[in-house]
Amino acid sequence: MGHDPRLMSTSEHKFDSALSSLKKERFRITEPRKALLRLLVELSKPLSAEEIHERLGSESFDLVTVYRNLEAFENAGIVNRMPTESGKSLFELNAEQHHYHHIICRKCHRTEKLDSCEVVKLEKLASDLGYSEITHVLELYGVCETCR
Ligand SMILES: [Zn+2]
Ligand SMILES: [Zn+2]
16 A cells, blocks of 8 residues: 555655645754654544654654644644543644544544534624634544444
């Protein structure tokens, strides 16, 4: 699968666009940050900071630094953070910068996109009340077919 040129160019593209967002935000692009970004690009599902740290290998970053960089990436708008019911956050790349929600399996953390948002209607109501800069956080939790 890694040899599919189409797949490779997609992940290269994601990597480049995330990198240029970081540069725009005046981030110093270090080798460990690049490694973190590369890992995020390759992820097939959102992971916790601990899981990301584990995959990176402990030489490059300690856990606190992984966490701090994920937060910095989140502030730069290239990473989505999903709070879970256990209080741990899961992280994933937000390359498309497109608005959607997730259903998260509370057992295996499998995550699927729900490509629609009804909350926009509530935001409209809030803006009718005179509020500006309205955002929302919404995640759905359940038990997936495999874990049932
Ligand atoms: Zn599951
Ligand atoms: Zn929404």
